[in-house]
Structure formats: structure tokens, C-alpha cells
Amino acid sequence: MQAVMKADRQRVLVAMGSHLTVAEKTSRRDLVTNVDHSNEDYLVERIRELDPQAKVLAEEGRGDHVTSMRGHVWIVDPIDGTMNFVHQRNHFAIMVGYYVDGAPTLGYIYDVVADRLFAGGPVVGVTLNGQPLAAPADLTLSEGLFGASGPLLIANKFQMQRVIAASLGARILGSAGVQIAQVLAGELVGYLSYLRPWDFAAGRVLAETLGLVVTQVDGTPVNMLSSGAVLVATKRAHRAVLALAK
Amino acid sequence: MQAVMKADRQRVLVAMGSHLTVAEKTSRRDLVTNVDHSNEDYLVERIRELDPQAKVLAEEGRGDHVTSMRGHVWIVDPIDGTMNFVHQRNHFAIMVGYYVDGAPTLGYIYDVVADRLFAGGPVVGVTLNGQPLAAPADLTLSEGLFGASGPLLIANKFQMQRVIAASLGARILGSAGVQIAQVLAGELVGYLSYLRPWDFAAGRVLAETLGLVVTQVDGTPVNMLSSGAVLVATKRAHRAVLALAK
Numbered sequence: 001m002q003a004v005m006k007a008d009r010q011r012v013l014v015a016m017g018s019h020l021t022v023a024e025k026t027s028r029r030d031l032v033t034n035v036d037h038s039n040e041d042y043l044v045e046r047i048r049e050l051d052p053q054a055k056v057l058a059e060e061g062r063g064d065h066v067t068s069m070r071g072h073v074w075i076v077d078p079i080d081g082t083m084n085f086v087h088q089r090n091h092f093a094i095m096v097g098y099y100v101d102g103a104p105t106l107g108y109i110y111d112v113v114a115d116r117l118f119a120g121g122p123v124v125g126v127t128l129n130g131q132p133l134a135a136p137a138d139l140t141l142s143e144g145l146f147g148a149s150g151p152l153l154i155a156n157k158f159q160m161q162r163v164i165a166a167s168l169g170a171r172i173l174g175s176a177g178v179q180i181a182q183v184l185a186g187e188l189v190g191y192l193s194y195l196r197p198w199d200f201a202a203g204r205v206l207a208e209t210l211g212l213v214v215t216q217v218d219g220t221p222v223n224m225l226s227s228g229a230v231l232v233a234t235k236r237a238h239r240a241v242l243a244l245a246k
Numbered sequence: 247m248q249a250v251m252k253a254d255r256q257r258v259l260v261a262m263g264s265h266l267t268v269a270e271k272t273s274r275r276d277l278v279t280n281v282d283h284s285n286e287d288y289l290v291e292r293i294r295e296l297d298p299q300a301k302v303l304a305e306e307g308r309g310d311h312v313t314s315m316r317g318h319v320w321i322v323d324p325i326d327g328t329m330n331f332v333h334q335r336n337h338f339a340i341m342v343g344y345y346v347d348g349a350p351t352l353g354y355i356y357d358v359v360a361d362r363l364f365a366g367g368p369v370v371g372v373t374l375n376g377q378p379l380a381a382p383a384d385l386t387l388s389e390g391l392f393g394a395s396g397p398l399l400i401a402n403k404f405q406m407q408r409v410i411a412a413s414l415g416a417r418i419l420g421s422a423g424v425q426i427a428q429v430l431a432g433e434l435v436g437y438l439s440y441l442r443p444w445d446f447a448a449g450r451v452l453a454e455t456l457g458l459v460v461t462q463v464d465g466t467p468v469n470m471l472s473s474g475a476v477l478v479a480t481k482r483a484h485r486a487v488l489a490l491a492k
Binding site for chain 1: 329
């Protein structure tokens with residue numbers, strides 16, 4: 001699957017240099033492009049070849065109608081951070097997560113322009129561009145930078161402003177994949193945003209493999225078939241955020 | 247000077263891999279490291295060789311006590327985004343600006359890890375890694391992403407929350423150099439933050455060369471010898487922000 005991700009990166013870089021067809025989904029801030037669609041087709045096809053019996057849950061609807069995590073389930077985000085993809089041609093990710101009977105099994109986050117591929121899972125460990133990635137230090141909230149989303153921060157949802165005040169500062173990049181990758185790399189002690197399953201499916205596998213914690217903001221388990229406010233953080237930062245984020 | 251910047255990048259990447267000595271300046275969020283100091287020494291020495299008569303205004307105080315912009319003035323930020331440098335080993339910049347009798351003349355912003363060197367000025371134009379950089383499209387605020395600082399956004403200083411609401415969204419990276427570079431590249435339509443001279447000296451030269459506008463948030467000219475809330479934006483986004491940012 002890493003080879004598929006790498007081939008896919010090349011496809012996306014080429015497509016990014018051509019004319020994009022951009023459409024709004026639910027609002028002017030919720031975009032989809034021809035590349036999201038063609039890239040989802042590509043990934044879903046590769047997954048069907050690798051694992052014909054599996055179900056595929058994909059953001060743009062090219063996969064299956066998945067109502068249970070039983071068996072093999074692949075969760076695909078062909079372009080995470082489409083707003084950045086369209087307006088920055090940078091700071092977006094391709095993500096694939098693989099679950100077996102609900103168990104996080106493999107995850108892939110490819111920060112395309114930075115050329116950082118995070119890959120792995122509980123059996124094989126996590127690699128960054130093929131090199132083993134060590135677990136990030138278990139820093140607490142006050143010892144690190146915290147990844148936020150603009151709307152949550154401005155609305156002060158979940159006491160985000162208190163969370164940021166307790167941290168060393170907010171960072172907002174507009175892509176769950178890029179920001180979860182930063183938590184994996186130890187660049188952020190945590191990330192909190194309202195996420196859909198494909199936004200955090202890959203990141204959950206990788207994060208849990210590295211000893212990070214992934215839950216809803218109220219501390220309850222995430223559900224891979226529904227959306228929620230999801231917190232990805234070091235163990236210590238996770239505790240600190242839960243205590244603040246009422 | 248581009249060769250100096252490139253050599254300097256290599257020095258910083260090597261130093262970044264060694265043990266950092268970190269000290270707080272005015273607060274736990276205002277850091278300085280041994281690399282800021284050694285790198286400022288390096289840049290100030292190179293500038294003294296190139297332009298012995300010039301005055302040098304440098305963040306960490308290795309330069310001169312500069313009280314006038316008359317003659318040749320170099321303004322140096324050896325590591326912009328020191329918090330990111332320390333906690334992310336990523337998303338920081340080296341910046342040098344050159345002014346002659348107050349006129350913006352040459353600017354250099356090097357986003358070190360991304361390996362993006364923006365260089366140039368009004369006579370030679372602006373290059374990105376040696377290739378001519380076209381002026382970004384003159385998009386207005388509602389057509390693009392806007393670069394903010396966490397503290398201004400949370401405190402809603404200058405109506406930042408209204409500014410963000412009018413844009414396509416906030417991006418916060420924690421480095422003036424990296425974010426001004428994103429405005430140059432057309433990845434953001436503007437950036438507003440409280441900045442010191444070395445935070446925007448290079449960016450002002452490059453931005454104005456590309457037809458972007460750099461003023462204080464009240465629309466008055468920036469002063470290269472004092473700090474202020476500085477807005478770097480496309481012409482149209484600049485007008486839109488000034489109308490909102492009371």
C-alpha cells in the first residue's frame with residue numbers, strides 16, 4: 001500500500017498543475033474538486049484489487065455504504081484539506097485507514113507537498129518515509145504547541161481558548177491529516193477538531209500505535225462510522241485537555 | 247547574498263540536529279536558542295564583509311544600535327519562529343532585509359525545512375529558489391485564506407474574528423516569515439500580526455515588489471525602527487481588512 005500511496009502522490013502532483021474544477025458541497029468552505037473524485041476512484045480501485053472482499057468507506061461516495069465495522073473496512077480520504085489544495089496547492093494530505101473487525105490495523109497519511117508519508121500500524125510499527133518513527137515524548141499541554149481549528153477556536157467551543165492559553169500556542173493549518181501528522185512527529189502535543197471518519201481513520205491507527213490517545217473530546221471512544229469532536233494527543237496532554245474542555 | 251542564505255541554511259540544519267540551549271526572553275512563549283545567537287553572528291559577519299559601512303539591526307542585539315534608516319541598513323532575523331524551531335524543528339525562517347536611505351531594496355526569506363528561498367527587490371524582481379515569482383492574483387478577502395496570530399484572534403484585537411469570518415478561513419503557523427512567504431506565494435490573501443522590525447523587514451521588500459501592500463493595521467505607513475500591528479495583503483484584501491479592522 002505504500003507503493004500505491006507514492007504512485008498516488010505523483011498523480012496528484014500532476015493533476016494539481018492542471019486546471020481544477022472546483023464545486024461547493026455544503027458551503028463555500030466545503031469544497032470538492034475533480035482531483036478528489038479521480039483520486040478516490042484510483043484509491044478505491046487499488047484497494048479492490050488488494051482486498052476484493054473488503055468494504056470501502058470513502059469521502060466522496062465512490063466506495064460502499066458501510067454500516068458496520070465488521071470484517072475488512074478501508075476508510076479513504078482522497079484529498080484532506082481540499083480548501084488548502086485549491087487555494088494553496090499545499091498543506092493537504094491523502095489518507096487511508098484499514099480496520100479489521102473494528103481494530104485499527106494500518107494507516108497511511110501522506111502530506112503530499114512536504115513529501116512526508118507516515119505509514120504503519122500496531123503490528124509493523126510506524127515509519128516516516130520508510131524510516132522507523134519513534135513515539136513522540138509524552139509532553140503535557142503546557143509543554144507544547146496545540147493544533148486547533150479556526151471555527152472551534154473563535155467560537156470557544158470546548159473551551160478551546162482555555163486549552164490554547166494553557167499550551168504554548170495555537171497552530172491552525174486547515175488539514176486534519178497534516179495536523180495529526182504533526183502530532184505523530186512530536187511537532188504538536190495535540191489536535192482537536194470536529195472530524196468525519198475519513199479525517200481521522202488513518203491518524204487513529206498511527207497515533208495509537210505510537211502510544212498517543214484518540215478519543216472524543218468528552219473522553220468517550222471514537223466511532224469510526226460517525227462524526228465528532230476528536231482529540232488526538234499525548235497521554236499527558238490528553239488528560240490536560242479533557243480537564244479543560246468542558 | 248543568496249549564496250550566504252543557502253550556506254546559512256545548511257549551518258542551521260546541522261545545528262538543529264544537535265542539542266539546543268533554550269532560554270526564555272520576556273516570557274515562556276518568547277524563546278531564544280544558541281542557534282539564534284550563533285546564526286546572528288554568522289549573518290552579521292557576512293554582511294560586514296559585503297557592506298562594511300552599513301548599519302545592522304539584528305534581533306538578538308549582535309548588530310548596531312540603529313536609530314535612523316539613513317544610509318545602508320540591514321535588518322536581520324536569524325531564526326524567525328523560534329518557538330517552532332525549538333518545538334517543531336520545522337516552520338521557521340531566516341530573514342534579511344536591506345534598506346537604502348529608508349527605501350526597501352533587497353529582501354530574503356528562507357523557509358528552512360521547506361527549502362523555499364524568496365529573494366529579490368524592486369530592481370531585480372522576486373525569485374523563489376532562483377525562478378522568477380509572478381505576483382499573486384489580486385484576490386479579495388472573501389476569496390482566500392488569511393494568516394493570523396493566535397493571541398490576536400483569541401482576543402479579537404482589530405476585529406480579527408470578523409476578518410476571519412469574511413475570509414475563507416484562518417491559518418496560524420507561528421512564524422511571520424513563513425506566513426508572509428505564503429502571502430508572496432499566493433497561498434494566503436493576507437497576514438496580520440503584531441510584529442517587530444526584523445519580523446517584517448524582508449517581507450516588506452518582497453511584498454511591495456510583488457504589488458502587495460504593507461501598512462500598519464490602521465492604514466498608516468510602517469516604521470522600520472518600531473513595532474506595530476502590521477498587515478501584509480493583496481491590494482483588494484488590504485482594503486477589505488482595513489474596513490473591518492477597527
